[in-house]
Amino acid sequence: MGDQLMVCRNVCDNIKAKKPNGTSRYLVGQKRCQTCCVFLKYDGLYCPCCNMRLRTKSRYIKLKELVLELPRIH
Numbered sequence: 636m637g638d639q640l641m642v643c644r645n646v647c648d649n650i651k652a653k654k655p656n657g658t659s660r661y662l663v664g665q666k667r668c669q670t671c672c673v674f675l676k677y678d679g680l681y682c683p684c685c686n687m688r689l690r691t692k693s694r695y696i697k698l699k700e701l702v703l704e705l706p707r708i709h
């Protein structure tokens with residue numbers, strides 16, 4: 636312990652995600668690594684480059700969709 640620093644080892648260069656056209660990066664499943672300052676196309680929860688937990692807005696999007704699906708009651 637103490638040896639595992641959250642640093643970018645440039646592994647993320649290989650899985651860097653391109654910016655999608657006309658939609659949110661989070662909507663297309665891209666995840667943000669704050670340490671590497673990049674968006675990744677990666678299925679795991681942790682950055683394979685720096686081991687930092689990746690940020691995803693998927694939960695927020697699901698909640699938003701749920702709200703939109705509710706019938707409007709006036």
Ligand SMILES: [Zn+2]
Pocket residue numbers: 642643644645646647648670671684685
């Ligand atoms: Zn990195």
Ligand SMILES: [Zn+2]
Pocket residue numbers: 643647668669670671672682683684685686687
């Ligand atoms: Zn990273």
